[in-house]
Amino acid sequence: MDVKTAGRVFDLxxxxxxxxxxxxxxxxSREMEIPVSSCFNLLRTIENRGYLYSVKPRGSLYPTKRILEVARVIAANDPIAARISPLLQALRDASEETIVFAKRRGLHVVYLDVLESPHRIRYSAQIGEIREMYSNSIGKAIMSHLPLDERHALYGQMSMTKHTPATLTTKRELDADIEKSIRRGWFSNVGETVSDVMSIAVPVNVGGDICGISLVGPIHRMKPKLQQHIELIQKAAKAVEAAVGEAH
Structure with a gap:
């Protein structure tokens, strides 16, 4: 269950x-869709902590750089990200497509890192985005590591909304796709969430936690280089597991 006040801080x-x-x-108040009184109390609290300042007396507010400095310190001391990020960057540079690193959160995956393609036409996403597992290549890769009975139980909890004509919306379709992907060693999402976007993914063991890496781009650019991308992402996953293993 979300804590309303904590959620509003991030919304702000x-x-x-x-x-x-x-x-x-x-x-x-209008943008956050909350009462002016509640918004005032929230702003005053955050301002008193040094994260907001008044641009002019009784006027507009804007965040200070304090949140950036706190985030920099946190990021600089992340023992896993420090080892993984250079490897994801190398994968992005070699493939020239967007790279996503994510882990499971309930029935969804949450994007922990996103490195966007240098191409003008590219797949764009943000760190912290949450996507449904059943229509996401990383979600499928993570589900493949669950015990079969647990995976099947998970299917029953999913809405399986049809986002595009290619979305898999039945337990049988999804299970067949995951089993096929296990045998070939990589997982895919071909237009299941966005019609003209394709992603391939592989699971990666990060300190005992099964996460996933995906390589995402427009279908017209992905398919001609598919085998090359598969080899690159599989090699990157092995490198990530080796790097994380050294950290532990």
Whole structure:
């Protein structure tokens, strides 16, 4: 269950990121869809902690750099990310497509790292995005490591909404796709979430936790280089597991 106040703190900073400018109390209240009184109390608390400042007296507010400094310290001391990020960057540079690193969160996967393709036309995503497992290549890769009875029980909890004509919407279709992918050694999402986007993924053991890496791009660019991309992502997964193993 979400804690409402904690959620609003994150909503606030996401609103500033979307607006890309200072905002007034009334604007923030409207964007966050909360009462002005609740928004005022939230802003005053965060301002008192040094994370917001007034651009002018009784005017607009904007985040200070404190949140950036805190995030930098946290990121700089992440023992896993420090070893994984250079390997993901190398995979992005070699493939020239977007790379996503994610782990399971209930019936979903959460994106822990995203390195976007240098191409103008590319798949774009944000760190922290949450996607449904059944229509996500990393989700399938993670499910492949679950005991069969646990995986089948998981299917029954999924909504399996049809996002595109290619979305797999039955337990039988999804299970057949995962079993086929286990045999060939990689998992895919060919237009199941976005019609013209394709991703391939492999599972990766990160300190005993099964996560996943995916390589994502437009179908027209992915398919001609599919075998090359498969080899690159499989090699990267082995390198990640080796690097994480050294960290432990």
């Amino acid at each position: 900073f996401e609103v500033f990121a979307a607006l890309k400018r200072p905002a007034t109390l009334s604007e923030l």
